Amino acid sequence: MDDIILTLKDVSLESEDFESLHNISFSLRKGDNIVFFGPENSGLDIIFPGILRFVDNFEGDILYKGESIREFDYIEIMNYRKDVGYLHTDHGLIANMSVEQNISLPLQYHSKMSSREIKEFVNSLISDLNLDYCKKFRPVDLTSSEILRTSYCRAIALDPDILLVEHAFERQSPLNIMSFYNSLKKRILSPHKSVLFITFEPEKFVGLADNYIMLFNGRVVFMGNSYDFLHSENEYLVQYKNMSVQGPMAIL
Amino acid sequence: MAKLEKNELRVGLFILIPMVILLFFIMLKLGYSIAGSTIDIYLKIDSLTSVKKGTPVKIKGYTIGRVVELIPVYRPALHFLATMRIQKEIELYEDCSAIIQNQNVIGDPSIELKNPEKKGLLLSDHDVIEGIEYVNLEAILQDVHVLLTTLSKTVNIFKQISLDSRYHLRTLVSNLSSSVSNINRILADSQKDIIAVMSAFRQTAQTMNEISKELKKHPLKFLFKGKK
Amino acid sequence: MSRENNIAVYTGRKVIGFWKGIKNFVDFIISIIHSFQSFKYLRFRSIYDIIINQTRFTGIHALPFVVFIALLIGGTVIIQSMTQFPKFGIEGFIGNLLVIIIVREIGPLATAMIVISRSGSAITAEIATQKQNRELLSLETMGIDTKLYIVFPRIIASIISIFSLMIIFDSVAFFGGYLISQLTVYIPVDVFIRTLLDAFSIEDFIATILKSLIYGILIPLLCCYYGFMPGSRFEIPIYVSRAVIRTLSIIFVINALLSALFYL
Numbered sequence: 001m002d003d004i005i006l007t008l009k010d011v012s013l014e015s016e017d018f019e020s021l022h023n024i025s026f027s028l029r030k031g032d033n034i035v036f037f038g039p040e041n042s043g044l045d046i047i048f049p050g051i052l053r054f055v056d057n058f059e060g061d062i063l064y065k066g067e068s069i070r071e072f073d074y075i076e077i078m079n080y081r082k083d084v085g086y087l088h089t090d091h092g093l094i095a096n097m098s099v100e101q102n103i104s105l106p107l108q109y110h111s112k113m114s115s116r117e118i119k120e121f122v123n124s125l126i127s128d129l130n131l132d133y134c135k136k137f138r139p140v141d142l143t144s145s146e147i148l149r150t151s152y153c154r155a156i157a158l159d160p161d162i163l164l165v166e167h168a169f170e171r172q173s174p175l176n177i178m179s180f181y182n183s184l185k186k187r188i189l190s191p192h193k194s195v196l197f198i199t200f201e202p203e204k205f206v207g208l209a210d211n212y213i214m215l216f217n218g219r220v221v222f223m224g225n226s227y228d229f230l231h232s233e234n235e236y237l238v239q240y241k242n243m244s245v246q247g248p249m250a251i252l
Numbered sequence: 253m254a255k256l257e258k259n260e261l262r263v264g265l266f267i268l269i270p271m272v273i274l275l276f277f278i279m280l281k282l283g284y285s286i287a288g289s290t291i292d293i294y295l296k297i298d299s300l301t302s303v304k305k306g307t308p309v310k311i312k313g314y315t316i317g318r319v320v321e322l323i324p325v326y327r328p329a330l331h332f333l334a335t336m337r338i339q340k341e342i343e344l345y346e347d348c349s350a351i352i353q354n355q356n357v358i359g360d361p362s363i364e365l366k367n368p369e370k371k372g373l374l375l376s377d378h379d380v381i382e383g384i385e386y387v388n389l390e391a392i393l394q395d396v397h398v399l400l401t402t403l404s405k406t407v408n409i410f411k412q413i414s415l416d417s418r419y420h421l422r423t424l425v426s427n428l429s430s431s432v433s434n435i436n437r438i439l440a441d442s443q444k445d446i447i448a449v450m451s452a453f454r455q456t457a458q459t460m461n462e463i464s465k466e467l468k469k470h471p472l473k474f475l476f477k478g479k480k
Numbered sequence: 481m482s483r484e485n486n487i488a489v490y491t492g493r494k495v496i497g498f499w500k501g502i503k504n505f506v507d508f509i510i511s512i513i514h515s516f517q518s519f520k521y522l523r524f525r526s527i528y529d530i531i532i533n534q535t536r537f538t539g540i541h542a543l544p545f546v547v548f549i550a551l552l553i554g555g556t557v558i559i560q561s562m563t564q565f566p567k568f569g570i571e572g573f574i575g576n577l578l579v580i581i582i583v584r585e586i587g588p589l590a591t592a593m594i595v596i597s598r599s600g601s602a603i604t605a606e607i608a609t610q611k612q613n614r615e616l617l618s619l620e621t622m623g624i625d626t627k628l629y630i631v632f633p634r635i636i637a638s639i640i641s642i643f644s645l646m647i648i649f650d651s652v653a654f655f656g657g658y659l660i661s662q663l664t665v666y667i668p669v670d671v672f673i674r675t676l677l678d679a680f681s682i683e684d685f686i687a688t689i690l691k692s693l694i695y696g697i698l699i700p701l702l703c704c705y706y707g708f709m710p711g712s713r714f715e716i717p718i719y720v721s722r723a724v725i726r727t728l729s730i731i732f733v734i735n736a737l738l739s740a741l742f743y744l
Binding site: 262266271274277 | 532533539540543640641643645646648651677680685
């Protein structure tokens with residue numbers, strides 16, 4: 001029970017874009033990795049903002065390390081967000097900062113490390129992700145894989161217990177993101193770190209993720225482990241895997 | 253990093269130079285007051301009736317400065333401190349007297365400083381001296397003299413007027429008596445005419461009575477009388 | 481609908497819009513004040529570069545414009561006063577005129593106008609673009625207080641810049657203007673400095689510092705407020721334009737109020 005770091009209990013919420021979630025419940029243990037997938041407008045886009053309490057009006061409860069995030073005050077919510085790394089679709093690299101400065105930013109703001117220690121640590125991250133050649137570049141000069149790797153470095157700079165990864169592998173050349181994949185794999189296999197993925201391509205995570213949750217119209221329509229994902233006869237899952245328009249989901 | 257250091261240097265200069273300019277200006281402003289050609293001496297006065305901002309400060313009739321500020325002091329009893337900004341090169345001693353007096357007939361006040369017979373310590377900036385309200389007898393006597401002259405002139409004018417008027421009054425009275433006799437004569441002449449008028453009225457009344465009687469007796473005859 | 485009704489609806493809509501605008505801005509200020517809760521967690525090193533860069537852009541890069549305008553205004557005022565004042569026998573008041581016109585009014589206003597048109601618009605555009613590029617979102621996901629991280633360093637940089645620019649403007653207007661005026665009229669330099677120093681009062685120094693402080697806070701605050709507003713990319717130029725015009729209007733009003741407060 002102590003291993004559970006994140007719990008969603010009957011969470012229902014609606015975003016400004018009219019995407020919604022209904023009665024979502026799951027628990028995340030330390031070291032567990034979950035993949036969320038589903039078609040467009042199934043609620044995938046607001047599950048992470050919901051977890052990070054960017055949507056304030058929600059029903060149910062979200063517990064982080066046993067404490068309801070609803071009860072968090074201004075400072076606690078900041079600290080909570082600091083503890084959860086978020087690699088979102090748009091990456092959001094600061095345009096007037098170099099790769100090095102972007103990665104240093106959370107450390108400069110939160111860390112007690114000295115500026116020299118930060119520099120050394122950031123350089124090691126840059127080196128791990130093969131970004132040495134472009135560390136002085138600004139985001140405008142970077143390729144999509146470099147942007148992804150930079151934002152990944154920034155997301156893990158504070159070594160969060162939970163990492164939220166949104167559509168990371170999509171529109172990326174596998175060859176260019178090898179270093180990212182290796183680093184991510186190391187984190188996924190770590191017994192102390194958890195990663196939540198959102199993707200349209202769940203099959204890419206077979207062998208990496210422990211659990212799979214499929215959403216449709218804001219509801220959980222499938223939940224299971226890797227074996228279930230591969231062998232379940234769930235009609236939603238089957239329709240999704242077969243990329244068929246025939247099935248319970250009306251695809252426009 | 254070198255770029256940032258360059259920027260830091262520029263920003264540093266950008267902050268420092270205006271600060272230095274401002275401080276320099278403040279110093280200049282303060283220094284201008286301190287090391288200037290004047291000193292400020294406070295004059296303790298009881299009331300503000302004769303001293304105001306701008307009142308000249310003189311020594312032997314020569315203007316050496318002006319009052320630049322008046323500050324009330326509430327204790328022990330209400331009095332005032334007039335700041336006299338005076339030329340530094342004038343030597344004034346601690347026991348000097350400051351006499352507030354009128355400098356002309358209109359009543360413009362001035363402060364006349366007078367050094368003591370026995371010279372002591374020199375007055376320095378921000379020293380306080382006491383003011384004496386001085387009534388200028390000479391000026392008052394001059395005023396009184398002017399007033400008396402004006403008064404005697406006025407009396408003379410009245411006398412002249414009364415002499416000139418005596419003849420005219422006499423003529424006036426004689427004219428008046430002749431006018432009264434004329435009125436009496438007119439009244440006497442009118443008496444006879446009034447009697448004649450009264451008798452004419454009486455005759456008319458009689459005629460009217462006769463007509464009315466005739467009318468009662470022969471109304472138609474009276475009506476058609478003279479018509480054929 | 482009748483013409484009268486249309487006017488009434490238009491007026492009502494404008495009044496409600498104005499009221500909502502004030503309310504939103506007050507809410508924004510409250511949120512800024514609220515964000516100061518996390519001030520103790522803010523490490524100065526994280527905003528240091530922003531302060532340096534903003535000061536460089538707002539202050540140092542604006543210097544050529546400030547110097548140019550100050551020279552022209554200073555020269556014009558001195559030439560006008562030296563040619564017109566003797567006609568009224570008040571040429572001794574040139575220092576007073578310079579202090580009144582340049583230090584008290586035109587200096588702060590011209591500086592504020594330059595800062596608003598250059599940096600205010602840039603602040604609004606930058607924040608609005610950051611919002612649309614989800615840079616602000618990524619800051620928030622890192623547990624960075626965006627209000628504090630974005631607004632606070634800009635306020636500091638703006639105060640520094642406006643203060644320095646005002647002093648530079650006044651100095652250039654006085655002495656540069658004096659040099660220019662020497663082409664047409666002659667005033668001995670000692671007479672010029674003496675009249676200037678005589679005309680200065682402690683209120684002028686306090687008013688200069690206070691104005692730079694108030695403008696330094698208000699300009700970035702208003703421009704940041706409009707920067708956070710756009711909901712989509714096409715709204716960015718609309719809000720940049722609004723930020724400039726409304727900040728200018730507010731600064732004019734504040735300037736009049738401060739002048740009334742100090743010199744009435």
